[in-house]
Amino acid sequence: MSTTENRLRVYEQTKPLFNIPDGVTYLDGNSLGPLPLSTADRMGRVIQQQWGVELIRAWNTAGWYVQPRKLGDRIARLIGAETGSVTVGDTLSLKVYQALSAALEMNRDRKIVLSDTGNFPTDLYMAEGLIATLGRGHQLRLVRPEEIEESLSEEIAVLYITEVDYRTGRRHNMAELTARAHALGIVTVWDLAHSTGALPVDLARVGADFAAGCTYKYLNGGPGAPAFLYIAPRHADHARPALSGWMGHAKPFAFDLGYAPAVGIERMRIGTPPVLAMAALEASLDIWDRIDMHEVRARSLELADLLIGEVERLCPQLRLVTPRSHEERGSQVSFAFERGYAAMQALIAHGVIGDFRAPDIMRFGITPLYIGKAEVMRAIEVIERVFTRELWRRPEYDVVHAVT
Amino acid sequence: MSTTENRLRVYEQTKPLFNIPDGVTYLDGNSLGPLPLSTADRMGRVIQQQWGVELIRAWNTAGWYVQPRKLGDRIARLIGAETGSVTVGDTLSLKVYQALSAALEMNRDRKIVLSDTGNFPTDLYMAEGLIATLGRGHQLRLVRPEEIEESLSEEIAVLYITEVDYRTGRRHNMAELTARAHALGIVTVWDLAHSTGALPVDLARVGADFAAGCTYKYLNGGPGAPAFLYIAPRHADHARPALSGWMGHAKPFAFDLGYAPAVGIERMRIGTPPVLAMAALEASLDIWDRIDMHEVRARSLELADLLIGEVERLCPQLRLVTPRSHEERGSQVSFAFERGYAAMQALIAHGVIGDFRAPDIMRFGITPLYIGKAEVMRAIEVIERVFTRELWRRPEYDVVHAVT
Known part of the structure; x- marks a missing residue:
């Protein structure tokens, strides 16, 4: 399996295989991966x-x-x-x-x-x-x-x-x-x-x-x-x-x-x-079976670097907690922010789904099978809007759910 | 739940809710219950x-x-x-x-x-x-x-x-x-x-x-x-x-x-x-939620008694190992037979699915939600045929499967 002939090109050939709802940028595949279209x-x-x-x-x-x-x-x-x-x-x-x-x-x-x-x-x-x-x-x-x-x-x-x-x-x-x-x-x-x-x-x-x-x-x-x-x-x-x-x-x-x-x-x-x-x-x-993990890794690092660079440039309130060195990190990008829970709720309300881990971590999963540069750019745009306008201050984003 | 109004009458109202394949008499619900039609x-x-x-x-x-x-x-x-x-x-x-x-x-x-x-x-x-x-x-x-x-x-x-x-x-x-x-x-x-x-x-x-x-x-x-x-x-x-x-x-x-x-x-x-x-x-x-367990029990005992009585009458080769007393038994009926494995394979080949437990037990599950008198009578007929004709002697029924 994953011979050169039957290998799928990551993102271009794999994104169409997943069900990603309209209007959603899904950066939480590190918590629950989205649905393959063939599963049902x-x-x-x-x-x-x-x-x-x-x-x-x-x-x-x-x-x-x-x-x-x-x-x-x-x-x-x-x-x-x-x-x-x-x-x-x-x-x-x-x-x-x-x-x-x-x-x-x-x-x-x-x-x-x-x-x-x-x-x-x-x-x-x-x-x-x-x-x-x-x-x-x-x-x-x-x-x-x-x-x-x-x-x-x-x-x-x-x-x-x-x-x-x-x-x-x-x-x-x-x-x-x-x-x-x-x-x-x-x-x-x-x-x-x-x-x-x-x-x-x-x-x-x-x-x-x-x-x-x-x-x-x-x-x-x-x-x-x-x-x-x-x-x-x-x-x-x-x-x-x-x-x-x-x-x-x-x-x-x-x-x-x-x-x-x-x-x-x-x-x-x-x-x-x-x-x-x-x-x-x-x-x-x-x-x-048809994925080359080295290709996944290369794409994930490239996308994570893009996210890190732009978020640091645009949202100084967020503090990167993921190591910068490629060797020392996995495939997610995490930022610390004191009001991270509310900020993540605001992002989700605006179509960017990541998640929050106590006490102050906002996680963004980079999953190249269905996340590419367009999705990361869209996420950056929404993150910028939420932080520039301080949307996390709105009381509706403080509602605590059973599962966070 | 299970108030008198919404209660289902066991068998008459419940059998139509299950997928029982044509030609199959399923007496193995004590191992794997059949599929409700609503599950898919x-x-x-x-x-x-x-x-x-x-x-x-x-x-x-x-x-x-x-x-x-x-x-x-x-x-x-x-x-x-x-x-x-x-x-x-x-x-x-x-x-x-x-x-x-x-x-x-x-x-x-x-x-x-x-x-x-x-x-x-x-x-x-x-x-x-x-x-x-x-x-x-x-x-x-x-x-x-x-x-x-x-x-x-x-x-x-x-x-x-x-x-x-x-x-x-x-x-x-x-x-x-x-x-x-x-x-x-x-x-x-x-x-x-x-x-x-x-x-x-x-x-x-x-x-x-x-x-x-x-x-x-x-x-x-x-x-x-x-x-x-x-x-x-x-x-x-x-x-x-x-x-x-x-x-x-x-x-x-x-x-x-x-x-x-x-x-x-x-x-x-x-x-x-x-x-x-x-x-x-x-x-x-x-x-x-809509079943009365006392009704299930009454039906199961009645059907089990029918199966026991007829099999004992028709197939003296089989020895009942389930207690006769209602108080002392559950909802399955088991017979011992030395060539029980092959006999059960023969029954399955003829549409009556029960199962076998080593060393010599043939089990028949009585599950009244989808097993009624007609199904038990059909099973008895096939059991009689298999034992009267000694179909368990045929070599094709000796093939041992991974899961028995």
């Missing part, structure tokens, strides 16, 4: 023909049972993972939990999980929960992102971080940190939530141990789409599944009373897979 | 209008964020649970894990989890995994189903069983066992996989502590539809979430670094909810 039909067929007609037989005839691995292999290409090393299912919270649990067991003599304050909170919460369940004196040590490298030591059991910071867009150097961690006997767990589909990832080459990510952001898998888990093949047959469900059993349909893990990554399946959600993901991966 | 449209609207047009805003505007609780409240009615005591998400494997973990922490001085050999294996596997993770000398004690009552003692921490046996259809007496467990200081976790939508359940009245179930069987939520978890309101604010994801945080959108559980059952949410899968479930609950 695919879902309709799976519902009507597979569920509706094949019924229970579709587990075999339509391949439902093997979907977690088949979809995993398609994601594997995008993150530089080996074939057969990725499984799809559940949520990212659960997948990082599975990874962290297995990683800690590989380093039983050490008690410290090292993470940073830029990690997405659910990763930290899941670690807290696991540590409490373990009850063996593990500690979650949080440092600032820029302190991670100096905090690696032979005391650390697991390095447990997100490559790209969900608020600032700051990017860790995965290759360097992994090498340094390994030299110190540390096992690594990478959260790829803001990497997968955003930039090239090369898990096999950097020698990553565990990684997890989600598919509802850059990959356009749909709201609440399933997550994925990667385990390096050298570990996969040794990793103990803490969440040992029947789908990860060596012989699920023998219905044995005792658990025996399946070979390889399959052991990290848990319960019955989410067939309908996987149907939507399958439709979006039909696009991603 | 509902899904299409959620995809096209909510995801497609509202995009990220749909978390608020379309109520995605509160769906786990809203759907939970609709399931609550079917299982006699208090409003606000049920949350929807993840898989049954994960929901029983959450329940068992919290239950064990309520009984810290005891180390034994009591279950039976008729429990669905994933429940046992998840318990094994939890016990290994805890590493504190807990023991999973398995007895035969009929030995459960006599095995209750002050040594037991948690009674952890499935109300209706997935193979035999044998039903535990939930009220009696719960009362007896409580008298001995035992916390109860009930798996309702083969109860929800199959027969009246009355969690609040029996004083159950924890319960979990799935929605892809009797409730017709679709393949891999999300599961649900019940916690008695008296426990919900004290139960520690072992799987402490951001959606169960007291303030998910404050993005605090430290975990603090939400009030009540909301704390048992884990990651981002499966919006598309919930859309399908919502469509099927539109039917279930």
Whole structure:
């Protein structure tokens, strides 16, 4: 897949494949990717023909049972993972939990999980929960992102971080940190939530141990789409599944009373897979199969530079929090602004959808499959209007929603 | 809901609401419920209008964020649970894990989890995994189903069983066992996989502590539809979430670094909810909202008695393993037959879909919303033909599929 012949030219050939509502400039694909035009039909067929007609037989005839691995292999290409090393299912919270649990067991003599304050909170919460369940004196040590490298030591059991910071867009150097961690006997767990589909990832080459990510952001898998888990093949047959469900059993349909893990990554399946959600993901991966991640990256940096330059020039009230260096950032651009919540509401009301992350971060996702120079210029125009006229002062933009 | 005026008469008014393929007699709704005719449209609207047009805003505007609780409240009615005591998400494997973990922490001085050999294996596997993770000398004690009552003692921490046996259809007496467990200081976790939508359940009245179930069987939520978890309101604010994801945080959108559980059952949410899968479930609950579970139960017993009587009369090769007493059984009928796998393949080839569970159980699900006397008589006719002519001897029925 993604051979030169069938490759799609990013933006020119991909934008027509997505449903972007009229009047909307959508810079929130880093939170929820927009709808591929082919998804509804695919879902309709799976519902009507597979569920509706094949019924229970579709587990075999339509391949439902093997979907977690088949979809995993398609994601594997995008993150530089080996074939057969990725499984799809559940949520990212659960997948990082599975990874962290297995990683800690590989380093039983050490008690410290090292993470940073830029990690997405659910990763930290899941670690807290696991540590409490373990009850063996593990500690979650949080440092600032820029302190991670100096905090690696032979005391650390697991390095447990997100490559790209969900608020600032700051990017860790995965290759360097992994090498340094390994030299110190540390096992690594990478959260790829803001990497997968955003930039090239090369898990096999950097020698990553565990990684997890989600598919509802850059990959356009749909709201609440399933997550994925990667385990390096050298570990996969040794990793103990803490969440040992029947789908990860060596012989699920023998219905044995005792658990025996399946070979390889399959052991990290848990319960019955989410067939309908996987149907939507399958439709979006039909696009991603034909994408060159290096092309995505080049376009995303170019567009982000344009956004940064113009917003800094036109809106001095906004303070860039995303690193300027290409190497040190992901695919989103974030600005700090004290009244950022209201300002983002004002932008949304004027057709530019980004999002807000407490306490003061305005995020703009750069997603080149459907965002090009025209969309970024339009966003800049609206941002300028909102800030020049201080539209964020209007009381209607202070209404707080359940989900921000 | 289910007031006398809007109630649907089971079968006569409900069968037309389902897609049952021509020529198929579907007795496997206890494994995968068939497709409601309204599901595809509902899904299409959620995809096209909510995801497609509202995009990220749909978390608020379309109520995605509160769906786990809203759907939970609709399931609550079917299982006699208090409003606000049920949350929807993840898989049954994960929901029983959450329940068992919290239950064990309520009984810290005891180390034994009591279950039976008729429990669905994933429940046992998840318990094994939890016990290994805890590493504190807990023991999973398995007895035969009929030995459960006599095995209750002050040594037991948690009674952890499935109300209706997935193979035999044998039903535990939930009220009696719960009362007896409580008298001995035992916390109860009930798996309702083969109860929800199959027969009246009355969690609040029996004083159950924890319960979990799935929605892809009797409730017709679709393949891999999300599961649900019940916690008695008296426990919900004290139960520690072992799987402490951001959606169960007291303030998910404050993005605090430290975990603090939400009030009540909301704390048992884990990651981002499966919006598309919930859309399908919502469509099927539109039917279930209008169903009287006592009517379902009366019809199911009547149809099961018919099936049992005729099969025993016509096919002496088959040995009934489902209890004859109405009180002691759920809504499925199971027969043991040594060549059951091949026999079930022969039945399926002749349009009667049931399923097989190792080593020798042929299961027939009685689901009165779309199965009536005509369907059962048709099934009996085909079963008789397969056994009278010994069609299971044909080699083509010995092909083993991945999913049985």
